[in-house]
Amino acid sequence: MAAPESGDGNNGAARMVTLISSDNTRFEVEAAAASLSQTLQLTILDGGGGGGDGIPLPNVDSATLSKVLEYCIKHAPAAANGGAPNATAVDRAELERFDNEFVNIDQSVLYSLIMAAHNLEIEGLQSLVAKKVADMIKGKSPMEIRRTLGFPDPTPEEQAEMNAHMLEYGWAYE
Template sequence: MASTKKITLKSSDGETFDVDQAVALQSQTIKHVIEDVCADNGIPLPNVTGKILAKVIEYCKKHVEMPKDADDRATEDELKAWDTEFVKVDQAVLFYLILAANYLNIKSLLSLTCQTVADMIKGKTPEEIRRTFNIKDEFTPEEEEEVRRENQWAFERNIKNAEEEVEVRRENQWASEWAFAEEEEVLWQWAFE
């Protein structure tokens, strides 16, 4: 590794981690702290527990240590395989990794973890998604019917052309955003119970 300078990171539960500067700089948040403030006494990370910070450091270290040869397809495939294994964690850890990646501004980790959740949702019915994430259905049957009626395009599989789909989505965008916001709020409440 090019950098041998160590940076001390302090988790919300008091754990400290001494990491190579190159690893710490994978986080744009930490990078800005180092640039703007003296980091000699360590960098407190009040929104990240030690357990999650250890996982984040593991991810950043692996990505720093991998050779950056753009022409090496084997290296790229190896890193993708490692990433796939890295996100095979329980849902709570996955959601905390998303929050940590967002807070620490590590775009590649945020993208990886969010894509993992998207893959868990892909192709599932609302009922299956609720079961997967243990989400209570807080809609009354009448409210659910209203959302389905207002967002009929989302429940139809055979829209004849893309232009029609775009127009329907534009007309019902506010309803879609409302329904998504309701589901997202329930999901995040579940993640922190």
């Protein structure tokens, strides 16, 4: 959590690090933002990512990474404050608004994001996306959930199981 800028001698301007996506796109961001990722934070504290080296992220493609970084940049200031102690209500509301819009995206992107958030250990992003997916499930019947989330059509066997389940737990379906 500590802001890493002063970590190894980079004074003045915020320290920048370079991240390299799986398709070899290079992203340069402030170390403070990248440090929202627990994984990257350690590397950065160790002095990695500076200069021309860059930190390779073979599991994250450029589209996803840019999205992830968008989130990190937005949340970095609040995280640097150690959460929210001196965040004002306005700041928080703004972050919330940002979050809501941020996850208003295609499902496949959501899944890529949550995977990336998981791999990079960005807890806030992980929760945000999980919440979003959970919200998509709410209030729907099992078939609607399957349809919404793009599951293949149930096999007859699955369908029978589902029906039996609904029969048994009828109260949950009202």
